[in-house]
Every structure is written in structure tokens, then in C-alpha cells.
Amino acid sequence: MPRQARLDAPDTLHHVMVRGIERTTIFRDDRDRAAFVARLADLATQGALSVYAWALLPNHAHLLVRTGTRPLARSMRSLLTGYAGAFNRRHKRVGHLFQNRYKSLVVEEEPYLLELVRYLHLNPLRAPVVPTLRALDRYPWTGHSALLGTVARPWQDTRTILRQFGPTPTRAKRAYRIFVGAGLLQGRRPELQGGGLIRSLGGWAAVAALRRGREAYAGDERILGSPGFVEQLRREVEIAHPAPARRLALATLVGRVCAHVGIAPDALQGGGRTPAVTRARAGIAYLWVECLGHPGRPLAPVLGLHPAVVYQAARRGAAQAREWEGLLTRIRKTT
The missing domain is CATH 3.30.70.1290 (Transposase IS200-like)
Incomplete structure (x- = not known):
């Protein structure tokens, strides 16, 4: 299972x-x-x-x-x-x-x-x-x-x-x-030990697949709350994810962020530290780790960084969270 x-x-x-x-x-x-x-x-x-x-x-x-x-x-x-x-x-x-x-x-x-x-x-x-x-x-x-x-x-x-x-x-x-x-x-x-409650990882998108109607939520073993709590969860999922979305590929995210800052994706792996490359790394790390809930280690070779540095880049990206989250919204609308 x-x-x-x-x-x-x-x-x-x-x-x-x-x-x-x-x-x-x-x-x-x-x-x-x-x-x-x-x-x-x-x-x-x-x-x-x-x-x-x-x-x-x-x-x-x-x-x-x-x-x-x-x-x-x-x-x-x-x-x-x-x-x-x-x-x-x-x-x-x-x-x-x-x-x-x-x-x-x-x-x-x-x-x-x-x-x-x-x-x-x-x-x-x-x-x-x-x-x-x-x-x-x-x-x-x-x-x-x-x-x-x-x-x-x-x-x-x-x-x-x-x-x-x-x-x-x-x-x-x-x-x-x-x-x-x-x-x-x-x-x-x-x-x-089993209720009040819903399991967790990956943001509200992780439960979009559970959207089978109010009865399915109320009966799901991962939720044991009041009717109001169950309904609140249902509404929040639907607001955040009005329709099931395809999983965003890393290559797509990298390409769109690099285009946004005006560099080629290959520049990320060249060891460069220009402002544009640094900004792109921060944006990709923030969106991939913090917004999409993925681990940072697999992202390290893509960005040309040590795994521990990926999380530092994500924290830098969080300083421009509004810009990057706006870009993520546009990417989702066109993919």
C-alpha cells in the first residue's frame, strides 16, 4: 500500500x-x-x-x-x-x-x-x-x-x-x-494517538488528492476533528489548489527562474558568483525547498552548490518571497 x-x-x-x-x-x-x-x-x-x-x-x-x-x-x-x-x-x-x-x-x-x-x-x-x-x-x-x-x-x-x-x-x-x-x-x-488531525509533508497540495467530497474527508482516518475543523481543511485545500495540478518538474522551474533573471541554466553549474547567478540560485532553492517541500540535497548538483549551502540559498530567497511566489504562480498557470 x-x-x-x-x-x-x-x-x-x-x-x-x-x-x-x-x-x-x-x-x-x-x-x-x-x-x-x-x-x-x-x-x-x-x-x-x-x-x-x-x-x-x-x-x-x-x-x-x-x-x-x-x-x-x-x-x-x-x-x-x-x-x-x-x-x-x-x-x-x-x-x-x-x-x-x-x-x-x-x-x-x-x-x-x-x-x-x-x-x-x-x-x-x-x-x-x-x-x-x-x-x-x-x-x-x-x-x-x-x-x-x-x-x-x-x-x-x-x-x-x-x-x-x-x-x-x-x-x-x-x-x-x-x-x-x-x-x-x-x-x-x-x-x-490518531486524531484531531491530518498527516503532514509538502504543503496543502499534498492533500489535494483527498478531495472526494465532504463525506470522504469526514470519514478519512487521518482526520478526527469537529465538523467545522474538517470543513475548514476542505476549504483551505480548495482555495490553495482549485484543481489537481501536475507535479512541477525541476528542469521547468530552473529554466523559468533563469529566464526571469536573465541567465542560461548552464551558468548555475559554472561556479560563478555574479549577482544574477546568486539570485537565481536563491530563487530556485526557495521555491523548490520551502514552497514545494522537496529536500535540498538533490538540488545541490543542479545549482553547483554544496548540499548544506542549498538551505542557506533558500533562506536568502525567502527575503524576496513575494517575487518568487508570484513567479511560481505564473509558472503553474502556463505548465
């Missing part, structure tokens, strides 16, 4: 689940856990993600994040590929560390946000990795201790969550702690 396309869009709330391949332990000790958290903190500090909740278990991890300056797929690729490489080097192992690709679910914020914060943070207690709620309060490998202020995580967005529990930090932390404690009697919540 083919993989379902993911959905990704700016300012979208995601519940992300990552598992070790064949139940492999992905965190063997605190040094591993600290390395993973450091990479997650870097993404949050860069503005790629806002992190509301997270929990590390021996063979899997949960994240509740909102996308920021880059697509979720790119952030997760950076997080998981970097961590897996460091893990394999440290433990002298080879091969894949994670099971297939991560699972991501787009969350309908109300009523799922706080329920998911509680659900994720109680995972170590259900595992059981910690014995009591009091131990969980100081356990450093979830965002729960950061919300209570017992472990400092300045990169975690605790303010967004706590302000929903009270007007002052002290009152909010007390009310949040009571709320989490009340969840102990609820046990496992399978409905929070």
Missing part, C-alpha cells in the same frame, strides 16, 4: 511520534537523551518549531510542536538524521535507527492541545519509567518539569500553555499540576 502524503503548512500544530526500528532502544542513557534534546532546542531557538510538550521513552519519543520558519519535514530530517548519525558513531553501530518515517498528526487545537500536553507528559509514568507523579515533576526528559519550573528549558514555549491555567505563574503551575494529576485515572488514550 503506498505511503500517505504528509500535510505541512506554516503555523500548524503537530503531534509527532518517533519509534526505534524493530523496537530498538533509541536512548540508552542520559547522554543520548541530552544530545536529542540539544538538537530539539536548536530547532526551537532558530524559530523552526515552537515546542509545547515532549517526552523521551527508551524506544520512542513524542513531540507536540507548532511549525515556524521551515516545513516540519525539514526540521524532522535535521533532528533525526543528525541524532541517528551521532548515536551510531557513539555506540559503534550501523544501519537505520528509526522505524520507517516518523508519524505526524495535525492537531485541531481545541480541544486537543491541553489534552495532548497532559497525555504526552504522563507517558514516562505509564511506561513506567518513573514511579510517581512527584518523581515526574522533576524528571528531566519531558517538558512537564519545564512547565513546573523544576528544570530550566528556556527554549520550550511554556508561556503558551501556562497562561491557559492562570493569570500568574504560581497559580498557573498549581492548576496545571492538578490537571495533569487528574489524567492518571484516564489510562491510555488511543484517541489521542
Whole structure:
């Protein structure tokens, strides 16, 4: 059965689940856990993600994040590929560390946000990795201790969550702690592992193929939201993609951007750094990576750049986002 396309869009709330391949332990000790958290903190500090909740278990991890300056797929690729490489080097192992690709679910914020914060943070207690709620309060490998202020995580967005529990930090932390404690009697919540929600990667275009009418959306296993949420998703897809579009070929994009700036496509691979060549590289990288949701590595030889530099070029292109997105609209109308 083919993989379902993911959905990704700016300012979208995601519940992300990552598992070790064949139940492999992905965190063997605190040094591993600290390395993973450091990479997650870097993404949050860069503005790629806002992190509301997270929990590390021996063979899997949960994240509740909102996308920021880059697509979720790119952030997760950076997080998981970097961590897996460091893990394999440290433990002298080879091969894949994670099971297939991560699972991501787009969350309908109300009523799922706080329920998911509680659900994720109680995972170590259900595992059981910690014995009591009091131990969980100081356990450093979830965002729960950061919300209570017992472990400092300045990169975690605790303010967004706590302000929903009270007007002052002290009152909010007390009310949040009571709320989490009340969840102990609820046990496992399978409905929070698969719903509210729609999978993600590649922008709203990724779900254009799902457009089979309102009934199909409401019954799709990837969506478990209120009727209003389902309808909102349907409208946004239709506004962004009023008709199924053919996949834009890279060669077409390169040719049109180069024509736009007045150079031949061959100039990209000549190592030149003229303003026109630099501008074309930035525009192509921005449209291909940020707008169309493709990985940057395959683009590197086309642009005559090192793979890491492709993402730098995409960031430069973002400074002229309006110009490049306008060009992309014109390209789609004529291809």
C-alpha cells in the first residue's frame, strides 16, 4: 500500500511520534537523551518549531510542536538524521535507527492541545519509567518539569500553555499540576494517538488528492476533528489548489527562474558568483525547498552548490518571497 502524503503548512500544530526500528532502544542513557534534546532546542531557538510538550521513552519519543520558519519535514530530517548519525558513531553501530518515517498528526487545537500536553507528559509514568507523579515533576526528559519550573528549558514555549491555567505563574503551575494529576485515572488514550488531525509533508497540495467530497474527508482516518475543523481543511485545500495540478518538474522551474533573471541554466553549474547567478540560485532553492517541500540535497548538483549551502540559498530567497511566489504562480498557470 503506498505511503500517505504528509500535510505541512506554516503555523500548524503537530503531534509527532518517533519509534526505534524493530523496537530498538533509541536512548540508552542520559547522554543520548541530552544530545536529542540539544538538537530539539536548536530547532526551537532558530524559530523552526515552537515546542509545547515532549517526552523521551527508551524506544520512542513524542513531540507536540507548532511549525515556524521551515516545513516540519525539514526540521524532522535535521533532528533525526543528525541524532541517528551521532548515536551510531557513539555506540559503534550501523544501519537505520528509526522505524520507517516518523508519524505526524495535525492537531485541531481545541480541544486537543491541553489534552495532548497532559497525555504526552504522563507517558514516562505509564511506561513506567518513573514511579510517581512527584518523581515526574522533576524528571528531566519531558517538558512537564519545564512547565513546573523544576528544570530550566528556556527554549520550550511554556508561556503558551501556562497562561491557559492562570493569570500568574504560581497559580498557573498549581492548576496545571492538578490537571495533569487528574489524567492518571484516564489510562491510555488511543484517541489521542490518531486524531484531531491530518498527516503532514509538502504543503496543502499534498492533500489535494483527498478531495472526494465532504463525506470522504469526514470519514478519512487521518482526520478526527469537529465538523467545522474538517470543513475548514476542505476549504483551505480548495482555495490553495482549485484543481489537481501536475507535479512541477525541476528542469521547468530552473529554466523559468533563469529566464526571469536573465541567465542560461548552464551558468548555475559554472561556479560563478555574479549577482544574477546568486539570485537565481536563491530563487530556485526557495521555491523548490520551502514552497514545494522537496529536500535540498538533490538540488545541490543542479545549482553547483554544496548540499548544506542549498538551505542557506533558500533562506536568502525567502527575503524576496513575494517575487518568487508570484513567479511560481505564473509558472503553474502556463505548465
